Amino acid sequence: MSSLVQSVDWLAIAPPTLAAVVGLVVLVADLFIGEEKKAVLGWVSVAGLAASALMLLPLLDGDRATFCLTGDAHACSYTADRFTLVIQFLVLGGALLAALLSVTALKDANKEIPEGEFWFLLLSSAAGAALLPASRDLATLIVALEVASLPAFALVGIKRGDKKSSEAALKFFLSSVTATAVSLMGVSFVYATTGTLYLTQIADKIQHVDGQFHTLAQAGVVLTLVGFAFKTAAVPFHFWVPDTYVGAPLPIAAYLSVVGKAVGFSGLILVTVVALPSYADVWGPALAALAALTMTVGNVGALRQQATRAYSAVRLLAWSSVGQAGYLLVPIASAGYSKDADKAVGSTVAYALMYAAVNLGAFAVAALVARTSPLNRISDYRGLYASRPLSALLLGFFLLCLAGLPPGIIGLFAKVTVFSAAVDAGLGWLAVIMAVNVVIALFYYLQWTTLLFRAPEGEPEKHRVPAPLTAAIALTAVLGIALSGAPQLVLRFSATGLF
Numbered sequence: 001m002s003s004l005v006q007s008v009d010w011l012a013i014a015p016p017t018l019a020a021v022v023g024l025v026v027l028v029a030d031l032f033i034g035e036e037k038k039a040v041l042g043w044v045s046v047a048g049l050a051a052s053a054l055m056l057l058p059l060l061d062g063d064r065a066t067f068c069l070t071g072d073a074h075a076c077s078y079t080a081d082r083f084t085l086v087i088q089f090l091v092l093g094g095a096l097l098a099a100l101l102s103v104t105a106l107k108d109a110n111k112e113i114p115e116g117e118f119w120f121l122l123l124s125s126a127a128g129a130a131l132l133p134a135s136r137d138l139a140t141l142i143v144a145l146e147v148a149s150l151p152a153f154a155l156v157g158i159k160r161g162d163k164k165s166s167e168a169a170l171k172f173f174l175s176s177v178t179a180t181a182v183s184l185m186g187v188s189f190v191y192a193t194t195g196t197l198y199l200t201q202i203a204d205k206i207q208h209v210d211g212q213f214h215t216l217a218q219a220g221v222v223l224t225l226v227g228f229a230f231k232t233a234a235v236p237f238h239f240w241v242p243d244t245y246v247g248a249p250l251p252i253a254a255y256l257s258v259v260g261k262a263v264g265f266s267g268l269i270l271v272t273v274v275a276l277p278s279y280a281d282v283w284g285p286a287l288a289a290l291a292a293l294t295m296t297v298g299n300v301g302a303l304r305q306q307a308t309r310a311y312s313a314v315r316l317l318a319w320s321s322v323g324q325a326g327y328l329l330v331p332i333a334s335a336g337y338s339k340d341a342d343k344a345v346g347s348t349v350a351y352a353l354m355y356a357a358v359n360l361g362a363f364a365v366a367a368l369v370a371r372t373s374p375l376n377r378i379s380d381y382r383g384l385y386a387s388r389p390l391s392a393l394l395l396g397f398f399l400l401c402l403a404g405l406p407p408g409i410i411g412l413f414a415k416v417t418v419f420s421a422a423v424d425a426g427l428g429w430l431a432v433i434m435a436v437n438v439v440i441a442l443f444y445y446l447q448w449t450t451l452l453f454r455a456p457e458g459e460p461e462k463h464r465v466p467a468p469l470t471a472a473i474a475l476t477a478v479l480g481i482a483l484s485g486a487p488q489l490v491l492r493f494s495a496t497g498l499f
Helices: 014-032 039-054 057-061 082-108 115-134 138-156 163-194 199-208 211-231 241-247 250-275 277-303 312-335 341-370 389-403 409-424 428-452 467-485 488-493
Strands: 064-069 072-080
Touching: 014 039, 014 082, 014 115, 039 082, 039 115, 072 082, 072 115, 072 138, 072 199, 082 115, 082 250, 082 341, 082 467, 115 138, 115 250, 138 163, 138 211, 138 250, 163 199, 163 211, 163 241, 199 250, 199 277, 211 250, 211 277, 241 250, 241 312, 250 277, 250 312, 250 341, 277 312, 277 428, 312 341, 312 409, 312 428, 341 389, 341 409, 341 467, 341 488, 389 409, 389 428, 389 467, 409 428, 409 467, 409 488
Parallel strands: none
Antiparallel strands: 064 072
16 A cells, blocks of 8 residues: 555645635635735735745756556656646746736726635636646646636626626637537547546657547547637637626636636647647647638737727737637647657747737726726727826737737747748648738737827816726836747747657
């Protein structure tokens, strides 16, 4: 029996564990803190997420693994390698910025959002999202996916008495549960044909499946991918995105746009590139087709947004995030055709890092505008430069980064990296579709950007910007500007080391 007992590497699992522990502390503390002091819970949560992110630093000295099979040191449930740390940095950093936005949003909500529950759910979701990239068996992967997703449903519908919020949460929940059920069936098929849940063992055993089980294995591969395609908002699993972003509190929409995507893409990478490299002929073409469809539908959807429609700014960011998901899928699809899958995956991670910084920045400025214009129409941004010059300049910079235009060098660099991954893999047709979509996206990003600098229709209003909101905008701006100055840092940082 003693051989079955193994020690746990607590340092390796510290980032997600600390986020989960702080979440429980906040939930219990909420019972004993009076209404007038509830704001303390927000700052404890922000500090907890910052501490979780700092716990990544001691892990940089080398790969760590824990919860391994006693007979096979390479079959582990939790691995803290380069890929894990980069995605955990993205997830915890994104959650931290969303938490800073939430501090102001909860104060403005006038008790419509229960603070203790909100912070507990956000920290729980962040813990699940941080666990997922470290998961190296299908059971842990699915559990982490659900721990990240289930609190998110509640966060979308947490605003009391808001029908729009409740409807958004219901749509998000029903579509997500369906996708999870499909992917669980896929996992069961993969387990039935290989007899293992560990990704490294699946990669080996699925190549030697009996002929009579070959179709079952293929069905398992396809069904497993469906669940992660939903999380990435890939078309046709994207229909929940616009209504969910509009119905959710704005910081939660920002959180879903970045952290939700990071969860989906890291899961997709682990399932395809690590567990199923021998089935690249199945998932490679499927993901390439999904990428083309996703970027086209997303950009056309964003293009159709009317400036005077209620919540059109958030809807445009929602459709834009679907289009960006298409670009993120391109290098993963390319990994199915490329001899250097690690480099292709690194391109996705590099793009995700760029997208996270500038998209959170755009949402932060949107949250600032929403304080005076609750309907958050694109037309509400007209003349923003006259009332808030710095905010207008930064929003313009973020939008140009998303479009891939100078001075948003980091956006251009990320797009070129993804484009070259498609060309190197021989996917010329996909590179052409991407180029067309980049041109379509230029139109609506530039249209919004020019609106910021037009003459305002009325007297510009000036209001004091709360410190947490200022901090969130400043952090994303510093990150975006620094990376535009040295874009090569992103590619160096995002070298995944999965192989």
